[in-house]
Amino acid sequence: MNSKLKNKDNNYINIANTAIILAGGKSSRMGFDKQFLEINNNRLIDSLVKKLKNEFEEIIVVTNKTEQYVEKDYKIISDEIKDCGPLGGIHVGLKNSSSKYTYFIACDMPNINLDYIKFMKSKIEKLELDACITKSKNGKIEPFNGFYSKKVIDVIEKQVLEKKLAISYLIDNVNAVYIDEKDAKYYNDSLNMFINLNTQKELETYTENLKKLRKGEFDD
Numbered sequence: 001m002n003s004k005l006k007n008k009d010n011n012y013i014n015i016a017n018t019a020i021i022l023a024g025g026k027s028s029r030m031g032f033d034k035q036f037l038e039i040n041n042n043r044l045i046d047s048l049v050k051k052l053k054n055e056f057e058e059i060i061v062v063t064n065k066t067e068q069y070v071e072k073d074y075k076i077i078s079d080e081i082k083d084c085g086p087l088g089g090i091h092v093g094l095k096n097s098s099s100k101y102t103y104f105i106a107c108d109m110p111n112i113n114l115d116y117i118k119f120m121k122s123k124i125e126k127l128e129l130d131a132c133i134t135k136s137k138n139g140k141i142e143p144f145n146g147f148y149s150k151k152v153i154d155v156i157e158k159q160v161l162e163k164k165l166a167i168s169y170l171i172d173n174v175n176a177v178y179i180d181e182k183d184a185k186y187y188n189d190s191l192n193m194f195i196n197l198n199t200q201k202e203l204e205t206y207t208e209n210l211k212k213l214r215k216g217e218f219d220d
Contacts, residue, residue: 012150016121018099019056021048022089022144023063023107024079029199034108035063037197039207044110049074051112052105058098061107062089081157084165090148091156101132101147108197109144110206116187120147123177130155130174134194136181142194143167149174 023035037044059074069076079088133146
């Protein structure tokens with residue numbers, strides 16, 4: 001779905017052609033800033049951008065270290081509302097997006113599934129919604145690897161004023177469409193498209209499994 005709108009009255013020109021990588025966070029468990037994660041000597045965030053370009057026309061990175069991104073062919077922005085965690089990244093990302101619906105992923109999520117993204121886009125095309133995210137069978141919400149509408153900007157600003165900074169609170173208070181785990185598994189049976197690399201151990205395990213996968217020692 002690469003449709004474009006004819007006017008900019010609502011401050012967007014595309015339906016869902018923008019992807020945003022959130023590169024903030026304290027990274028306390030990893031021991032270093034996760035936006036500089038490398039896998040096989042390649043910076044993970046650059047690999048994410050490269051893959052997302054296969055599906056999105058506009059790529060934006062939200063970071064608190066804009067000076068570390070020079071001569072990049074994607075847009076670099078930083079939070080307008082400080083110290084409110086990923087909610088601030090969603091807020092400024094939506095304000096800068098040229099799309100009605102914007103895809104969000106975190107910089108420590110190494111597995112992008114383009115077929116699943118296309119599936120979510122097909123949902124967005126048919127429904128008027130504020131968010132499209134995945135819910136597991138135990139009720140857990142996956143706030144990233146999902147889409148948010150520009151309509152939630154005002155909701156976030158009100159939420160921040162009330163000092164309610166949890167993304168779960170945002171999702172509970174907007175018109176969200178939930179994709180069931182069984183539908184997500186059709187595209188990614190292991191659901192590893194939702195994993196985060198939070199610790200050195202998780203990074204080591206992921207790297208080792210990636211090597212095994214490339215050698216054909218096991219299937220994803």
